[in-house]
Amino acid sequence: MNKLIRNEKAGKWSSAAGFLAILWMGVIFFFSAQADEESTAVSGGVSYRLVGITRLFLRLNIDEEQIREIVNAIEGFVRKSAHMAEFAVLAVLLYLWIDRWKVVRAQRACAAVIFAALYACSDEIHQLFVPGRAGRIFDVMLDSLGALTGMVLFLLLEQIVMLIRRRKHKADRPADASEADRD
Secondary structure: HHHHHHHHHHHHHHHHHHHHHHHHHHHHHHOOOHHHHHHHHHHHHHHHHHHHHHHHHHOOOOOHHHHOOOOOOHHHHHHEEEEEEEHHHHHHHHHHHHHHHHHOOOHHHHHHHHHHHHHHHHHHHHHHOOOOOOOOOHHHHHHHHHHHHHHHHHHHHHHHHHHHHHHHHHHHHHHHHHHHOOO
């Protein structure tokens, strides 16, 4: 009975992850559909906010001109990091969605990264048709690296959580057994 409830919950989580993966692909498509000027303005705005937050947090005494110089220096890094993060999230959502077919973890992870890499290819092809944008092999590799990195980090986190649960379960079991002996 308990296993049946767990399978139903897993199925619901998997369905939710599938829905979120499709939604996330739409978000990626939306950002890729932005013309070059609009995309640059978005990443510039994010870079500006990051520098502003860092300035406040570290109590840096820098003027607006210095902020602009820093923003210009980090904008490319912020843009590429965003690409990697987008595809890291996509790979994890796909991994969780594929769980519904009860595939072995390693196969699930490989399938999720491969599908995310294929979506990265389609994303770059899509950008060939957007004014001021270009489809680049380097971006496909960067997006794929983001998917792989996200998947590895998620698998490590998943392994740590499973290890903690096992230890907790082992710690709880002897206490339960001794209580049963007393009754």
